[in-house]
Amino acid sequence: MRYPNGIKRHKNTNFAASQSKTQYSNRGMTLEEDINVTNKYYIDTNKAIIYKKPTPIQIVNVHYPKRSAAVITEGYFQAKSTTDFNGLYRGEYMDFEAKETKNKTRFPLANIHEHQFNHMKQISEHGGICFLIIRFTVHHETYLLQADKLFDLLEKRENNQKSIPYETIQQAGYELPLQYPARVDYLPIIDQLYF
Amino acid sequence: MRYPNGIKRHKNTNFAASQSKTQYSNRGMTLEEDINVTNKYYIDTNKAIIYKKPTPIQIVNVHYPKRSAAVITEGYFQAKSTTDFNGLYRGEYMDFEAKETKNKTRFPLANIHEHQFNHMKQISEHGGICFLIIRFTVHHETYLLQADKLFDLLEKRENNQKSIPYETIQQAGYELPLQYPARVDYLPIIDQLYF
Numbered sequence: 001m002r003y004p005n006g007i008k009r010h011k012n013t014n015f016a017a018s019q020s021k022t023q024y025s026n027r028g029m030t031l032e033e034d035i036n037v038t039n040k041y042y043i044d045t046n047k048a049i050i051y052k053k054p055t056p057i058q059i060v061n062v063h064y065p066k067r068s069a070a071v072i073t074e075g076y077f078q079a080k081s082t083t084d085f086n087g088l089y090r091g092e093y094m095d096f097e098a099k100e101t102k103n104k105t106r107f108p109l110a111n112i113h114e115h116q117f118n119h120m121k122q123i124s125e126h127g128g129i130c131f132l133i134i135r136f137t138v139h140h141e142t143y144l145l146q147a148d149k150l151f152d153l154l155e156k157r158e159n160n161q162k163s164i165p166y167e168t169i170q171q172a173g174y175e176l177p178l179q180y181p182a183r184v185d186y187l188p189i190i191d192q193l194y195f
Numbered sequence: 196m197r198y199p200n201g202i203k204r205h206k207n208t209n210f211a212a213s214q215s216k217t218q219y220s221n222r223g224m225t226l227e228e229d230i231n232v233t234n235k236y237y238i239d240t241n242k243a244i245i246y247k248k249p250t251p252i253q254i255v256n257v258h259y260p261k262r263s264a265a266v267i268t269e270g271y272f273q274a275k276s277t278t279d280f281n282g283l284y285r286g287e288y289m290d291f292e293a294k295e296t297k298n299k300t301r302f303p304l305a306n307i308h309e310h311q312f313n314h315m316k317q318i319s320e321h322g323g324i325c326f327l328i329i330r331f332t333v334h335h336e337t338y339l340l341q342a343d344k345l346f347d348l349l350e351k352r353e354n355n356q357k358s359i360p361y362e363t364i365q366q367a368g369y370e371l372p373l374q375y376p377a378r379v380d381y382l383p384i385i386d387q388l389y390f
Contacts, residue, residue, distance in 0.1 A: 049317050051277055056249040057267065072252065075267035082246055086281065091322030093288040122244050127286030 031100040031135040031142065034183040035085065041181045048187060050087030050094060056080060082119045083130075089187065090195060093128040095120070100135035106163035107134055109154075117154075120147045129194050133176070133186065134169055143173035144189050226295040226330040226337065229378040230280065236376045243382060245282030245289060251275060277314045278325075284382065285390060288323040290315070295330035301358035302329055304349075312349075315342045324389050328371070328381065329364055338368030339384050 029037070032052070042048040061074035083097040097120070099111050112132075123130040130147035149172045153164055174189045224232070227247070237243040256269035278292040292315070294306050307327075318325040325342035344367045348359055369384045 043317075046317075049314075049321055049323075054249040054251040057252050057254075057270070059252075069271055072270035072272070073268060075252070075270055076264055077267070088288040088290070088318060088321045088323045091288070093283040093286070095283070119244070122238075122241075123283060126244055126283045128244075128283045 029183070031098050031133065031184070032084070034142075034178070035098050035133065038182045038184045038186070039085070039087075042187065048087060048089040048094070050085055050089065052085050053080075053082065079113060079115075081115050083116060083123075089129070089190065092194065093123070094130075094190070095123045095128050096131045096133060098133040098135075100137050102137050103163070103166075104136070104138045105166050107136075107166065107169050108163045110162060121151065124148055124151075129190060131190075133184065134173065136166060136169075139166075140178070141170075142176045142178065142184055143169050144176055144186055145169060145173040146193065149173070224378070226293050226328065226379070227279070229337075229373070230293050230328065233377045233379045233381070234280070234282075237382065243282060243284040243289070245280055245284065247280050248275075248277065274308060274310070276310050278311060278318075284324070284385065287389065288318070289325075289385070290318045290323050291326045291328060293328040293330075295332050297332050298358070298361075299331070299333045300361050302331075302361065302364050303358045305357060316346065319343055319346075324385060326385075328379065329368065331361060331364075334361075335373070336365075337371045337373065337379055338364050339371055339381055340364060340368040341388065344368070 036052055039050045042050060056078040058076045058078050059072055063071045063073045065071065083095050086095040097112065097116060101107055120130050124147050132145045132150060133142060134145055135142040153168060153172060176184050176186055179185060231247055234245045237245060251273040253271045253273050254267055258266045258268045260266065278290050281290040292307065292311060296302055315325050319342050327340045327345060328337060329340055330337040348363060348367060371379050371381055374380060
């Protein structure tokens with residue numbers, strides 16, 4: 001069994017929760033890495049064609065050395081106007097954002113930009129499959145939350161709170177198994193919910 | 196009427212062809228800029244949600260100055276594994292690549308990487324709407340060519356030629372009007388072909 005490069009272990013693995021899950025959850029890859037591995041597996045097995053969009057970068061200066069590749073010498077990270085992942089599954093457009101939090105009790109909404117919410121609303125309205133994948137790293141738990149449920153939760157917030165309780169995500173979402181080879185195997189839940 | 200920033204005029208506009216087309220074709224925006232303007236118009240009018248994917252960049256060094264934004268000080272352009280544009284239209288997944296050529300008589304295939312062809316094949320097989328937008332800059336003409344027709348043309352090539360004749364693109368493709376505000380108004384053709 002070969003692991004992808006760049007694997008990182010959690011610095012802090014001495015809490016009880018890490019013992020209660022399968023060994024897979026202890027490998028400590030980021031959610032994004034896990035989803036990339038999963039998507040590659042889906043593409044390799046011809047199940048779905050989902051890619052992460054590259055990070056948008058504003059390029060200010062490029063150096064062109066003789067005999068070697070162009071080097072970007074000044075660039076800046078730009079805000080994303082859409083979600084991180086999109087593609088095609090069983091003939092349907094699919095679009096989602098992945099977020100992980102170290103918070104034990106709440107999912108903070110600050111990580112999701114307003115234009116990302118707007119994008120997700122548009123996708124839902126135009127008939128796309130749209131959702132969030134949320135990981136609570138301390139709990140070693142990963143949930144799929146449909147965009148429509150997210151919007152419901154946002155409307156029902158009291159005092160316009162800037163986060164959603166962990167228990168609410170547990171109830172409204174669907175826990176995704178962490179396993180091999182599809183590390184965050186979200187398609188079976190999508191099958192149940194949309195097909 | 197306001198034009199987006201970064202408008203560039205052709206250096207060479209003194210050929211006869213430029214006189215025979217509408218004024219719009221003389222503004223000399225690149226095909227990518229034209230499509231971005233078109234997509235923005237489609238999003239603003241709630242017709243379709245299509246975005247250009249950011250250019251993938253391998254980030255090697257980032258500098259974090261105090262009190263200001265992180266600066267990428269070493270980065271490299273990476274090969275694209277997919278197409279430039281994708282999104283959602285009338286509930287369907289849509290995916291396309293845009294290419295322009297200065298060649299008068301042939302469309303060179305060298306610009307399209309093998310993994311892009313593979314990606315387009317996968318999208319077609321999974322039921323997505325997939326096509327190329329090809330501009331012959333000298334002729335001031337822009338064509339939509341469906342992916343399936345592209346694959347047919349590739350198979351029918353003699354001697355495995357590395358380009359497709361201009362006349363063949365004219366016959367197999369659909370010319371797109373250059374106009375305002377949707378500068379490369381490809382959705383009407385998509386309506387005809389797929390809905």
